[in-house]
Structure formats: C-alpha cells, structure tokens
Amino acid sequence: MLINYMQQAVGLYANADALIFCDKDGYVEYGKWSNNRYYQCSEVVGKHILELYPTLTEETSTIMRCLHSKSARIDDIQHLTNFKGDQVDIVSTTLPIVVDGKVIGALCASSYYGDGAKREKSAGKDGGLYQLSDIITENEQMKELKVQIAGISQTRSPVLIYGETGTGKELVAESIHTCGSRRDRPFIAQNCAAIPNTLLESLFFGTEKGSFTGAERKKGLFEMAEGGTLFLDEINSMDSSIQSKLLKALEEHTFRRVGGTRDIAVDTRVICAMNESPQEVLRSGKLRRDLFYRISVVPIALIPLRRRREDILPLSAHFIDHFNEELGRSIQGLSDLAVHAFLSHSWPGNVRELRNVIEHAFNVECSGQITIKSLPEYFFDSPAEEESCLCDGAPLAEAVGAYEKLLIQQALRSTGSITAAARLLKTSRQTLRYKMEKYQIG
Structure with missing residues (x-):
C-alpha cells in the first residue's frame, strides 16, 4: 500500500518543487526540495510541520487539515513564512496515507510561484545555473546543438525546446541564458503544469491592489525577469485563455497587471519547453497555432x-x-x-x-x-x-552501426590501446582502424 503512495509522490514531484512525508501526528519523516532550496532534508526530519512553518496553525496547515479530515486537498494556495524567516508562496496538493482504514501519515507536493519562483543565481557549478560546458556529449547532433546555443544566446528571439521528459530542457534553457549577454540578469523558471490556470495570469503579469479580494500590488514573472530570461516549462499545459494574453505580451513587449490600467514595457527573453512534439500539441489543440509560431522562432528538438x-x-x-x-x-x-x-x-x-x-x-x-x-x-x-x-x-543499418560504434568505444576505453581493443573484440587491428575511421572515433 505504501508503495502506491510512493508512486503517487513520484508523479506529484515530477511537476513540483518540494515533497514532504509526515506521520499521522504531523512530524516530518522525509523532505526533498529541488536543488536543496530553502532546506536540506536533515534540517527538517523530526520537526513538526507547525514548527517548520510557525505562522501556520492546526486549522490553516494543509497537512494538518488533510490528516484530520482524511481527505485529499488539491491546489491549496499558501503564503508562508518558514522557520528561517523566508517568505514562501506555494501551491500544494496533499494526500492522506490510509492503510486498513487508518490514516498513518500524509504526503504533500508543492510548487513555488510569485517571488518564490524567482531564481537569480550566478552562472557556475556552485549551486548556480548550468553553462554550455555542462552539456556532456559525444553525440554529433548534440555537439551541433552546443554550437547553435552559442549563436542564439546573443539574440532575444523566443526559443521553443521540446523533447521527452528528462532529456535536459532546463539544462539547455539555462545554458542559453548563461552563454549570452543576459547572463548577469535574472533567470526565472516556472513550470506551467504545476500552477492552477486561474493563477497564471496574475503570476505572469502581477496584480494591482484591490484587483480582487486580498490582492496587493505585486510584480509578475515578466517584470521580475526584466533584462533577463523567463523560462516557461510545459507550456503545452496552459489554458487557451492565458495563451492569448501571453501571445500579446510577446508580440508587443508590453503587458498590464491584473486590475491595472497602464501598459508596462518589458525586455524579457522568453524560452518555452514542452514534452510533446509540435505536431501533437497542434493536432490536439493544446497550443494555439499563433502562439506556437511566436514562441518557436528558434525551435530546438532534444533527442532521447x-x-x-x-x-x-x-x-x-x-x-x-x-x-x-x-x-x-x-x-x-x-x-x-x-x-x-x-x-x-x-x-x-x-x-x-x-x-x-x-x-x-x-x-x-x-x-x-x-x-x-x-x-x-x-x-x-x-x-x-x-x-x-x-x-x-x-533503420537496421543505423541501429547496427550505432551499436558497433559503442562497442568499439567501450573496448578502447577499457583497454587503452587499439591492439588490445582489437584482441578484445576478436577482430584484426587493421579492421578496427577502418571501423574507427568510419565512425570518426579518435
């Protein structure tokens, strides 16, 4: 039974920034944050959720409410202050863990938004953004992509990156940013699938005080990324109503805050990503054609x-x-x-x-x-x-050739010489030399 909850957690965390497991009393048994943001797991294990977020109560904590009600809570919007004093804006989905009719705990997956989504990290490997040198490859297509990134990083044209989940879309987006003239300006990433569609407009464009109940004057992601890059992942999950407003902002380089009356000019480069092919999202109507043409000025396809x-x-x-x-x-x-x-x-x-x-x-x-x-x-x-x-x-010839090339590379790495590699592969040195030239193995 617990395995099923773990599998649900993996699915939730794929589109989230944080994952917490609590026991039936609200004490944290496991926590994971993307890039160890805000916490290390060791800092929170054993703490009560109300100790982790002192501004919460039994009545306002989504985890405690989930434990008491024994029911799931979907897309709870929370404005929190953690025990370190950090302001955290999150959207959370919380599930009770029920075994034999008894609640033994809860798991909560959360995504940051607003100021919490902002990432102004310096380029570099010490907790910073990825750089072009972080793209490790021996593949010719990927090597060509690295050359392409160096070129497009100098422009402000929109980029659309598409490929299967886990192929490195954010790695490429960050590399475009850190390789170009915007490297010293903000890089802000937002997973569109992790935020309710009703919240996206205010998240992107900000709000004016009084625009709706409880609204304060607040910048959106476009303003936060001024002079830098805004990376919108899973753009294909966005509702069509917000797609039209995003298109207008991209075409005119201006927008209005929710409840605002004046246009705000912005110089923000937008990079989008999706885990489906352009043909599929256009065929299914998930993405407006006019928006697709605007965001795909520079299309990048990542191979699995x-x-x-x-x-x-x-x-x-x-x-x-x-x-x-x-x-x-x-x-x-x-x-x-x-x-x-x-x-x-x-x-x-x-x-x-x-x-x-x-x-x-x-x-x-x-x-x-x-x-x-x-x-x-x-x-x-x-x-x-x-x-x-x-x-x-x-094609068969392509698959056989790729496998043959891989075996030769593996043999060369493990033996350190052509003669020894030929002996390992049970072929002649002359044949191996020919194959190395054929597959351009140095």
Whole structure:
C-alpha cells in the first residue's frame, strides 16, 4: 500500500518543487526540495510541520487539515513564512496515507510561484545555473546543438525546446541564458503544469491592489525577469485563455497587471519547453497555432538518451564524479555487468533517470564499483534497448552501426590501446582502424 503512495509522490514531484512525508501526528519523516532550496532534508526530519512553518496553525496547515479530515486537498494556495524567516508562496496538493482504514501519515507536493519562483543565481557549478560546458556529449547532433546555443544566446528571439521528459530542457534553457549577454540578469523558471490556470495570469503579469479580494500590488514573472530570461516549462499545459494574453505580451513587449490600467514595457527573453512534439500539441489543440509560431522562432528538438547511446557511459562517469564529491564516496565506476546493463537499458526517463539510478546506487552500494545488485528493481522492468530502437523506427543499418560504434568505444576505453581493443573484440587491428575511421572515433 505504501508503495502506491510512493508512486503517487513520484508523479506529484515530477511537476513540483518540494515533497514532504509526515506521520499521522504531523512530524516530518522525509523532505526533498529541488536543488536543496530553502532546506536540506536533515534540517527538517523530526520537526513538526507547525514548527517548520510557525505562522501556520492546526486549522490553516494543509497537512494538518488533510490528516484530520482524511481527505485529499488539491491546489491549496499558501503564503508562508518558514522557520528561517523566508517568505514562501506555494501551491500544494496533499494526500492522506490510509492503510486498513487508518490514516498513518500524509504526503504533500508543492510548487513555488510569485517571488518564490524567482531564481537569480550566478552562472557556475556552485549551486548556480548550468553553462554550455555542462552539456556532456559525444553525440554529433548534440555537439551541433552546443554550437547553435552559442549563436542564439546573443539574440532575444523566443526559443521553443521540446523533447521527452528528462532529456535536459532546463539544462539547455539555462545554458542559453548563461552563454549570452543576459547572463548577469535574472533567470526565472516556472513550470506551467504545476500552477492552477486561474493563477497564471496574475503570476505572469502581477496584480494591482484591490484587483480582487486580498490582492496587493505585486510584480509578475515578466517584470521580475526584466533584462533577463523567463523560462516557461510545459507550456503545452496552459489554458487557451492565458495563451492569448501571453501571445500579446510577446508580440508587443508590453503587458498590464491584473486590475491595472497602464501598459508596462518589458525586455524579457522568453524560452518555452514542452514534452510533446509540435505536431501533437497542434493536432490536439493544446497550443494555439499563433502562439506556437511566436514562441518557436528558434525551435530546438532534444533527442532521447536511447538515440544517443554513445553518451550513456560519459554521462555515467560524470554523475559518479558528482556524487563522489557530494556524498564523500570513492566509487570508481561501473562493473562490466553494470556497463552491459546500462548500454542495454532503454532509459525511458532519459538523462534524469540515469542520474537517479546512479544516485540510488550510491545509497546502497558498499563496494568500490556500481554493480547490478545496486540498481533499482524498476530498472530491470524496462524493455531492452534493442526493442526501443525498433519502436523508434531506426533503420537496421543505423541501429547496427550505432551499436558497433559503442562497442568499439567501450573496448578502447577499457583497454587503452587499439591492439588490445582489437584482441578484445576478436577482430584484426587493421579492421578496427577502418571501423574507427568510419565512425570518426579518435
């Protein structure tokens, strides 16, 4: 039963910034925040939710109300102050955890909005935004993309990034920002799927005092990102009524706050992203055609990890280095069996799944290498890579060539010489040299 709640939590957290598990009395047993924002998990475990947010009461806390009523609470809008004194504006969905008819806890997924959504981080790896150098790839299409990013980063044209979940859309968006002239100005990211449609207009454009009950004069995301970049993820989830207002703001570079009477000029570059193809969102009517043409002046399609298999091992090495530094470990790499498993896996969750699999392994692996016994159970439930290639419609010659190239690269890395690699692959040195030239393996 608890596994079902964990699966729901994963689904909620995919579109959220924070996740909290509390016991039946409201004490936090687990907490996770995107980029460890506001808290580390260790800071809150064992604290009561009312201790975490001192301004809340039993009657105003969504978690406590959920525990008492035994019913879910959807899209609660909250303006909070945490125990550190930070002002936090969030939208929360809270579910009771019920086992054998008894409430044993609650899980709450939240998304930041308004000032809480603002991110003015400096470029760099120390908690900052991603840069072009953070895009790690051996794939020719991705290398061409890096060259493209360097060029488009110097303009203000809207960019539309599309690709499957976990392919790195935010990584590309941040790289466009940090590579260009706007790098010293704000970068603000907002997941449109995580915010109720009724709140999006005031979130984007701000409000004037008295525009509705309790409204205060407040800047929206467009104003906050003045001179910088506004990244709107999952733009395809946005209601058509707000799409028309977003289109007007993009075309005229002006907008009005909710309840306002004057136009406000703004110089904000907008980058949008979605996890569906343009053909699908236009066919289904999820995105207005006029808005699509406006936001896709520069379209960027990200290919899934299963179609850039030469990146699996370099990315694995990168994440192993990252978690060695973060967790104080000294994992040396993947075992031979783990390498084979990684290269055979279909990676439906793409690079994000790869990162999470390695993080999982770091938490359970006791040896000096990541072995197959430290991989999560769901890893072995996915179809093999060979099946996914057929599903993708990859031509046979292309699929065979990609796999042959990958085997040669793996052999060269593991042996360190062409002669030894040829011996490992049971082929002649001359044939291996020919294949290396064919596949442009240096």
